Amino acid sequence: MSLKVIMPQMGESVAEGTILKWLVQEGERVAKDQSLVEISTDKIDTEVPSPVTGILQKILHSADETVPVGTVIAEINELTGEVTEEVAVEVKTPVTQSARPAQVTARIVEEEGEGEKRYSPLVRKLAREYGVNLQVVKGTGAGGRITKQDLSGYIEGVQKLKIPSGPEVEEVIPLTPIRRIIAERMVQSIKAAPHVTTTFEVDMTVIAKYREMNKDTMQKSQGVHLTYLPFIIMATASALRENPVLNSSWSDSGIIIKKYINIGIAVSLEDGLIVPVIRKADSMNLIELARESQLLAQKARDKRLKPEDVHDSTFTITNYGIAGSLFGTPIIMPPHAAILGIGAINKRPVIINDAIAIRQMAYLSLSFDHRIIDGAQADRFLSKIKNTLEEWGSKSEKVPVTESGFGGVW
Amino acid sequence: MKKCLLLNPGLVEYGSAWDLQKRLFHERSIGMVSDTLILLQHPPTYTLGRRSLPVQPVLDDNCGNRIPIYRVDRGGGATYHGPGQVVAYPILGLRSYTLDYYNYLRLLEDVIILTLSDFNIISERVDGFTGVWVDGKKIGSIGIRIIRGITMHGLSLNVNNDLTPFRKIIPCNIHGVEMTSMTQISGNTLNMKEVEMSLVNNFSKVFDIEVSQIHVDNEYPNDVK
Numbered sequence: 001m002s003l004k005v006i007m008p009q010m011g012e013s014v015a016e017g018t019i020l021k022w023l024v025q026e027g028e029r030v031a032k033d034q035s036l037v038e039i040s041t042d043k044i045d046t047e048v049p050s051p052v053t054g055i056l057q058k059i060l061h062s063a064d065e066t067v068p069v070g071t072v073i074a075e076i077n078e079l080t081g082e083v084t085e086e087v088a089v090e091v092k093t094p095v096t097q098s099a100r101p102a103q104v105t106a107r108i109v110e111e112e113g114e115g116e117k118r119y120s121p122l123v124r125k126l127a128r129e130y131g132v133n134l135q136v137v138k139g140t141g142a143g144g145r146i147t148k149q150d151l152s153g154y155i156e157g158v159q160k161l162k163i164p165s166g167p168e169v170e171e172v173i174p175l176t177p178i179r180r181i182i183a184e185r186m187v188q189s190i191k192a193a194p195h196v197t198t199t200f201e202v203d204m205t206v207i208a209k210y211r212e213m214n215k216d217t218m219q220k221s222q223g224v225h226l227t228y229l230p231f232i233i234m235a236t237a238s239a240l241r242e243n244p245v246l247n248s249s250w251s252d253s254g255i256i257i258k259k260y261i262n263i264g265i266a267v268s269l270e271d272g273l274i275v276p277v278i279r280k281a282d283s284m285n286l287i288e289l290a291r292e293s294q295l296l297a298q299k300a301r302d303k304r305l306k307p308e309d310v311h312d313s314t315f316t317i318t319n320y321g322i323a324g325s326l327f328g329t330p331i332i333m334p335p336h337a338a339i340l341g342i343g344a345i346n347k348r349p350v351i352i353n354d355a356i357a358i359r360q361m362a363y364l365s366l367s368f369d370h371r372i373i374d375g376a377q378a379d380r381f382l383s384k385i386k387n388t389l390e391e392w393g394s395k396s397e398k399v400p401v402t403e404s405g406f407g408g409v410w
Numbered sequence: 411m412k413k414c415l416l417l418n419p420g421l422v423e424y425g426s427a428w429d430l431q432k433r434l435f436h437e438r439s440i441g442m443v444s445d446t447l448i449l450l451q452h453p454p455t456y457t458l459g460r461r462s463l464p465v466q467p468v469l470d471d472n473c474g475n476r477i478p479i480y481r482v483d484r485g486g487g488a489t490y491h492g493p494g495q496v497v498a499y500p501i502l503g504l505r506s507y508t509l510d511y512y513n514y515l516r517l518l519e520d521v522i523i524l525t526l527s528d529f530n531i532i533s534e535r536v537d538g539f540t541g542v543w544v545d546g547k548k549i550g551s552i553g554i555r556i557i558r559g560i561t562m563h564g565l566s567l568n569v570n571n572d573l574t575p576f577r578k579i580i581p582c583n584i585h586g587v588e589m590t591s592m593t594q595i596s597g598n599t600l601n602m603k604e605v606e607m608s609l610v611n612n613f614s615k616v617f618d619i620e621v622s623q624i625h626v627d628n629e630y631p632n633d634v635k
Contacts, residue, residue, distance in 0.1 A: 010511040043553055045485045
């Protein structure tokens with residue numbers, strides 16, 4: 001029986017591992033629990049033990065390759081010991097027959113590869129970073145492949161010679177871990193979830209007035225700077241409660257509806273973006289939301305966020321309006337079902353009762369996973385947010401004062 | 411409560427400490443010893459992890475560099491060890507504490523953070539960069555190896571050590587990183603024994619483990635049984 005060996009999951013937060021060295025070669029026998037291969041991540045070295053006793057049939061990823069967790073890296077033919085000679089003989093003929101064409105194809109691939117040599121992703125990346133023409137590097141790996149060691153040796157050699165290079169017209173900025181994670185998540189999201197974006201125009205005039213009236217008092221009494229964001233978080237939390245399908249995740253066995261509403265707020269950093277989470281946002285009042293969102297944003301900018309500050313969000317809000325953008329088509333953050341984008345709030349002429357009025361307007365855009373959510377559901381959700389914001393105060397009235405300062409608004 | 415032995419042999423040359431680690435690692439793997447924490451200091455040494463960037467200036471060995479360099483079997487990039495730096499190598503059966511290898515890194519960070527706070531130094535994690543940081547400078551580094559659930563290598567914390575040798579390398583593969591030490595932050599030289607005691611206390615707290623020291627002479631590893 002053929003068994004697949006996969007790149008192990010070494011931790012919840014680790015997405016990939018690099019193969020350092022195969023300790024067993026193709027065709028060799030391996031005992032159960034014997035180390036097969038050395039693996040490395042950014043901080044941890046480990047080895048993968050063989051799940052069974054058998055013959056290492058095929059190595060699918062060679063040394064220096066970095067592959068995602070869960071990737072099949074080798075195949076082992078299990079020796080059960082219970083297979084009788086007879087059975088083995090019986091299956092022998094068909095096996096060799098089917099094996100032959102496979103060998104031929106493998107050879108064809110190799111021959112095609114002669115002209116344009118194949119390199120591991122790591123080697124390609126290093127070559128790019130150091131501007132090395134791989135044609136001139138001598139390979140010592142299997143079939144003359146260039147290994148990382150070959151390339152490092154070559155680069156070190158070149159650097160010792162200190163050959164002056166041509167004028168620099170390009171610069172490679174090394175990928176930071178955060179950049180890598182963002183890249184992976186974005187690609188993963190756009191590949192898996194069919195994105196649709198719908199946009200509503202929202203009249204924020206009432207909110208603007210309310211904010212104008214209350215911001216000084218709140219600054220003084222509560223020490224919080226009241227922005228538009230907490231209003232929108234509050235309206236979103238309420239709309240999520242009414243439309244739980246927006247607060248969900250796709251899985252092949254079914255749509256997972258989250259019973260808790262944890263809203264992630266995208267905060268842009270010098271290098272990249274991080275999404276700290278406001279837990280149980282639906283149970284918080286305006287002041288609490290204002291305080292929490294400010295605190296998290298500050299922590300993010302100061303790089304003081306703890307792992308628990310960014311876990312378990314169920315929905316995202318991104319406020320690109322701050323930078324002046326009118327509306328966007330944000331990418332959903334996995335494993336969420338949707339993301340709300342807030343556009344810039346500007347005074348615009350609008351028509352009310354056939355008269356032109358000056359109102360504070362904003363576009364709110366919702367990108368949603370069309371596997372989970374249909375257009376009508378998305379629009380119902382977004383129009384609920386719109387109504388809450390436009391009718392602010394008509395239902396919520398003045399913020400009632402309680403012992404803790406302010407009570408719930410709804 | 412789980413028990414852990416403490417070895418505190420003082421200043422030990424990197425190579426013999428590595429041998430000791432490998433031996434204890436092997437013995438822990440076959441269940442001959444219990445979990446063990448090795449706490450020591452090294453003479454000036456550079457070590458390169460398996461992930462060290464291929465071209466590191468430290469390899470420029472014709473510039474009269476007297477500091478020995480070891481290529482070691484741990485994760486992480488290059489680092490420097492020297493007198494005045496506390497180094498801890500926990501040889502643990504990790505499964506009793508966590509199944510998540512990365513959570514182990516976080517626990518080691520907690521040990522450093524708590525130790526620093528015992529000396530009134532506020533430190534933090536930086537998302538995506540394992541280790542412990544004070545005001546954007548790195549004070550504690552981590553690099554480990556885990557095989558079949560047994561750990562080796564571990565953490566280093568800069569206490570009174572000279573920081574200049576770090577400038578010759580790219581510590582932990584982070585370009586432009588600046589290292590700092592407890593002395594540099596607090597402005598005075600600290601008692602190494604006190605820092606070590608605090609670290610052991612916090613190790614025992616974080617891993618919920620009872621640490622008992624066994625005394626050995628400096629002439630080990632022969633004396634360690």
